[in-house]
Amino acid sequence: MNYLYPVKEEYLEIEATSSSASTTYERGSDEGSMVVIPRPMEGLHEVGPPPFLTKTYDVVEDPTTSHIVSWNRDGASFVVWDPNAFSRDLLPRYFKHNNFSSFVRQLNTYIKFLVQDSMDLRIDEGQE
Amino acid sequence: MNYLYPVKEEYLEIEATSSSASTTYERGSDEGSMVVIPRPMEGLHEVGPPPFLTKTYDVVEDPTTSHIVSWNRDGASFVVWDPNAFSRDLLPRYFKHNNFSSFVRQLNTYIKFLVQDSMDLRIDEGQE
């Protein structure tokens, strides 16, 4: 029922640099949401989740850049610890831009699809 | 009889200096797909796969040009590592043109025939 878009497991290599404020984006409060949902075979034209979500998942998941962005302790949100490095170094690796606001615009676009039933969405400020 | 399952994914490096862009097309996961159907003599009008697919299979298979185009690691897709060389050097060997877009048009045409019952679809990215 309330689940996130089915996401395929994919891993990419990344790296990063440093500094500044941080922002937290929340996802469903119910435990391990945004996990990979198995896809039934009968869906011929089943498509994966939107590229934006898989890319976002990938960049957050990447352990080599967890000092820039990572899942929160509860696993229900992710935190951008270093927006500058995130914009400058990480975004161009996944998207055709390096604007934090463009990333947020997409996030807001897909939140509505991710929110099922009663999912919360909240933005927190993180501290270095 | 799933020959090939080509699909849409293109990986681009903006700072291309010579030939950095690569394109991935998929095929069915079952091994040995896109084989030529044996034609018994009495079956005069039996036909093999469409010429486009056999040609595509041939060019992807050719080990001497694997630096330009080759099967992906998983064998479920093929990657055009060097679209420029692919268009310029390989397409004319098999087709009456050297336009990448014409090749893609044909790929899209045959996707519908290639899609069978329960094929998986997966996108991989190639790196230079």
Next chain:
Amino acid sequence: MNYLYPVKEEYLEIEATSSSASTTYERGSDEGSMVVIPRPMEGLHEVGPPPFLTKTYDVVEDPTTSHIVSWNRDGASFVVWDPNAFSRDLLPRYFKHNNFSSFVRQLNTYIKFLVQDSMDLRIDEGQE
């Protein structure tokens, strides 16, 4: 205010070894077309031509890259002498991609807006 009249024709030499294919796109026959509209201060929201058209005009105008793309002799069209170099080297300078097909898609999109009253349309072919 007919800026440009891009159109469809592609001339290809099959035996291309490095960069032999060329493509011609047309513009209106009236001189000085596709100029930037001057913006007076009071017209805060006055807009010039669509970014795509100004960028296209710029790249065609640039005398340092006329061996890759330039106006045709009659000035009514422009020719992409070297599509490979155009895609690889020039497109990324102006756009967020290096795909010739994406450029062509935009051209086709703006054709409808560029066509005015009774503009002539003519296709020329360029030779290396």
Next chain:
DNA sequence: AGCGTTCTAGAATATTCGGGG
């Protein structure tokens, strides 16, 4: 009678910009 090649357009997602909470 398709099959191939070309040109153009539809559709979906992505990026930018600006306005209203």
Next chain:
DNA sequence: TCCCCGAATATTCTAGAACGC
């Protein structure tokens, strides 16, 4: 630039249509 959203343009992928052979 705090956050979210609508809208316009951009980029990608796929398909329609015309034409030739």
